[in-house]
Amino acid sequence: MATPTRDEYLQMRITADAKDHLREAARASEQDLSTFVLQAAKKAADEVLAERWTFRLSDEDYDSFLAQLEEPARTLPGLAALASEPSPFSDR
Numbered sequence: 001m002a003t004p005t006r007d008e009y010l011q012m013r014i015t016a017d018a019k020d021h022l023r024e025a026a027r028a029s030e031q032d033l034s035t036f037v038l039q040a041a042k043k044a045a046d047e048v049l050a051e052r053w054t055f056r057l058s059d060e061d062y063d064s065f066l067a068q069l070e071e072p073a074r075t076l077p078g079l080a081a082l083a084s085e086p087s088p089f090s091d092r
Helices: 016-028 033-053 059-070 077-084
Strands: none
Touching: 016 033
16 A cells, blocks of 8 residues: 655644654654654544544443334424424525
8 A cells, every 4th residue: 555645734833852852752663753743643633533432331321222222213392393494594
């Protein structure tokens, strides 16, 4: 698989100490600074997004969740009334 071309730029201002710290870690990982920082940032981004889009349930809660999905839908009169009105986003 071909390596994607890096044609976008991301610039940031950091302290000399922070840059030295990152450079040392990159060297220890046998990577150039850009690759090291990009991989670390992508890993952090994946973790943040996973926390927002993934949720964990106990076995008991999971079974309850599945059971509720199998139940017939409830009629909500207020929602039915709202759905019968013209949309404020469509042409009248």
